[in-house]
Amino acid sequence: MAKRDINPMLKSALELGPIVAFFVAYLWLKDRVFTIGGTEYDGFIVVTAGFVPVMVAATAALWALTGTLSRMQVVTVVLIVVFGGLSVWLNDDRFFKMKPTLIYLIFGGVLGFGLLRGQSYLRYVMEGLMPLEETGWMILTRRVTIFFLGLALANEVVWRTMSTEAWVYFKTFGLTAALFAFFLCQGGLFRRYGTGEDEA
Structure with a gap:
């Protein structure tokens, strides 16, 4: 299609x-x-x-x-x-609460596997959005991998130690805000390694 x-x-x-x-x-x-x-x-x-x-x-x-x-x-x-x-x-809410952990572990694991092979799998997903030099992609992929693994850990800590309501707020707003803040903090990398292909 x-x-x-x-x-x-x-x-x-x-x-x-x-x-x-x-x-x-x-x-x-x-x-x-x-x-x-x-x-x-x-x-x-x-x-x-x-x-x-x-x-x-x-x-x-x-x-x-x-x-x-x-x-x-x-x-x-x-x-x-x-x-x-x-x-x-x-009738057990724990399974649904574990879902973000698995999502971030899977993506972090896949990106980490690519890094071990000397490749940026993140580039295949996001290249059209953020044109970067190869070095930039490798640095960003390492950062995203660590970030995803950190989110997986954070989700585990929240759902295992806090109330369901606290987890719902964390899932709806905390994780979203963390993703936004993370990419906002990559501005320096985008400026340094951007290819300029999207300037037009």
Whole structure:
């Protein structure tokens, strides 16, 4: 399927909408308990059960409209289905809380494997967004690898030591802010190793 451009606002809505919806629904239902089929489920599990199909639908819509999905998007939605499904099926929120850890470990591990081979796999994903010299890509990939492994550790610490509500805030805002801040701090690297291909 050929890659197609869509309205940036629509693209952002499809990518971020399910996460925002999860957060709002959790705040609304967090203190409620639902009895379904004779089993009690707390609000977090019920919201997770709704989030999984919404995320799948949004990702499918994004693929249908743009004709493409990144490997990161594919892996993310697969892990959401698997671990969200396990949380609902086993009525255990720990599986869903572990999902970000696995996502960051997988991506950090893949990038680290590429570095061991002397390659920047990050370049294959982001080259069109940030034209850099080879040295710049290797430095950025090392930094992103360490950063992802750090996020995996942070997620483990938060969900294992704090309340579910604290984890939801951390997942919705903390991880997003950390990603934004990280790339904002790479400005010096982009200026030093940028190829200038995107100046026009």
